[in-house]
Amino acid sequence: MDRARLTLLNRKEKDGFLHMEARLHGGGGKPLSLRHRIPLSLKDQVTDWADPFVIGMIFPAMQIGKPVLVEGPVSPSLLFNLEEFMTMWAVWKPDRYRAVDITAEVEKEPPGQPEKGLAVMAFSGGIDSCFTAWRHRKGLAGRRTRNLLSAVFVHGFDVPLSRKTTYDNLEKRNRLLLSSIGMDLIPLRTNYREMLVGWGDSYAAALLSALALFQKKFDTALLGSSKPYSVMDPNAVWGSNPTSDPLLSSDSFRVLYDGGQFSRLEKLAVVARWPEALRFLHVCWENNRTEVNCCRCEKCIRTILSLRLLGLDQPPCFPETLGEEDIRSLKPHGEVAHRTLASLVREAEKRGLSGEIWVQVLKEMTGRKSWTRRFEDSARKTFFQREFPGSLLRSILYRIRSVRKQGN
Numbered sequence: 001m002d003r004a005r006l007t008l009l010n011r012k013e014k015d016g017f018l019h020m021e022a023r024l025h026g027g028g029g030k031p032l033s034l035r036h037r038i039p040l041s042l043k044d045q046v047t048d049w050a051d052p053f054v055i056g057m058i059f060p061a062m063q064i065g066k067p068v069l070v071e072g073p074v075s076p077s078l079l080f081n082l083e084e085f086m087t088m089w090a091v092w093k094p095d096r097y098r099a100v101d102i103t104a105e106v107e108k109e110p111p112g113q114p115e116k117g118l119a120v121m122a123f124s125g126g127i128d129s130c131f132t133a134w135r136h137r138k139g140l141a142g143r144r145t146r147n148l149l150s151a152v153f154v155h156g157f158d159v160p161l162s163r164k165t166t167y168d169n170l171e172k173r174n175r176l177l178l179s180s181i182g183m184d185l186i187p188l189r190t191n192y193r194e195m196l197v198g199w200g201d202s203y204a205a206a207l208l209s210a211l212a213l214f215q216k217k218f219d220t221a222l223l224g225s226s227k228p229y230s231v232m233d234p235n236a237v238w239g240s241n242p243t244s245d246p247l248l249s250s251d252s253f254r255v256l257y258d259g260g261q262f263s264r265l266e267k268l269a270v271v272a273r274w275p276e277a278l279r280f281l282h283v284c285w286e287n288n289r290t291e292v293n294c295c296r297c298e299k300c301i302r303t304i305l306s307l308r309l310l311g312l313d314q315p316p317c318f319p320e321t322l323g324e325e326d327i328r329s330l331k332p333h334g335e336v337a338h339r340t341l342a343s344l345v346r347e348a349e350k351r352g353l354s355g356e357i358w359v360q361v362l363k364e365m366t367g368r369k370s371w372t373r374r375f376e377d378s379a380r381k382t383f384f385q386r387e388f389p390g391s392l393l394r395s396i397l398y399r400i401r402s403v404r405k406q407g408n
């Protein structure tokens with residue numbers, strides 16, 4: 001039978017780093033290579049199982065749509081969960097993904113960790129990850145509080161591989177931030193995004209592929225929630241979500257979606273109690289040339305305004321003052337950004353701030369349709385008499401944008 005194969009290449013130790021690579025081939029086009037690199041000193045924490053690479057290749061495998069044979073050991077409990085994971089994504093996005101049959105040469109659970117209950121998280125330095133780090137280190141998550149020791153900061157996700165200085169500078173800041181609450185930073189370099197798999201859908205799998213490497217030491221991964229349960233819209237599924245994320249777990253390595261009951265504003269109110277976070281918080285990925293928040297992009301402006309909403313002064317991590325004109329010149333990308341700004345207006349009105357100039361400016365802006373929606377509407381009217389599927393149009397727009405981003 002025609003099937004693809006996932007092969008683990010021999011690990012290499014070079015210049016103080018451990019290089020790991022897996023190749024997905026037989027899918028028709030060129031073989032896909034997924035490479036992770038970590039400091040050699042962490043070698044003993046890394047699993048011998050193929051699980052992290054099966055997770056990392058799950059979206060490409062669903063795009064290829066052929067059965068996959070993994071040459072190496074895989075946890076049957078992971079395969080059990082991934083089967084449901086793929087079914088979900090195939091229902092959500094049938095034009096992009098198919099659930100495929102995955103088998104491994106050896107299907108067997110890995111030996112357990114020497115110490116139970118140790119957790120690792122993904123860390124970007126933004127609100128979601130600061131919130132999760134702080135909450136668990138301060139024991140604020142009730143029974144769900146984990147013994148969170150390390151955070152993986154990935155070079156090749158938010159910071160492109162070409163921006164080495166930015167990554168190095170952010171790594172220093174994040175290390176300071178994490179050490180202030182007794183956590184270690186694990187630097188990891190990956191080419192995941194260069195495989196050009198749709199990032200919006202696959203980023204939780206990409207993060208887990210990185211975190212699951214360390215399962216010889218840790219049995220739990222925490223993924224900071226990217227959206228609260230209260231605004232979960234089944235028509236706008238996002239790569240990381242409480243429904244499909246936990247299905248990236250196996251019996252020996254559990255994934256928890258953390259903090260879904262908190263809005264971004266509530267998270268910011270908690271993070272604002274952390275003095276180092278007010279110095280080093282990093283939310284800006286638009287202007288990713290430096291480690292400093294640009295104070296002009298949608299995410300920077302949204303965070304500064306959220307702090308105003310909480311009655312807080314602009315902290316040192318946002319060095320530029322924000323004027324009315326800067327808010328006015330903002331161009332939110334897509335429906336989601338547009339809706340987020342509109343919710344900021346509603347929250348401000350609820351708190352009796354409707355008289356503030358910035359609230360009025362924002363309200364005026366969010367009254368207009370976003371450019372993606374306008375483009376979609378007019379394309380539909382002009383060419384397709386309203387029969388062209390919006391999802392296809394959105395995926396074309398997505399493609400254009402991701403190629404543009406890659407070119408940055």
Ligand SMILES: [Zn+2]
Pocket residue numbers: 283284285286287293294295296297298299300301
């Ligand atoms: Zn910015």
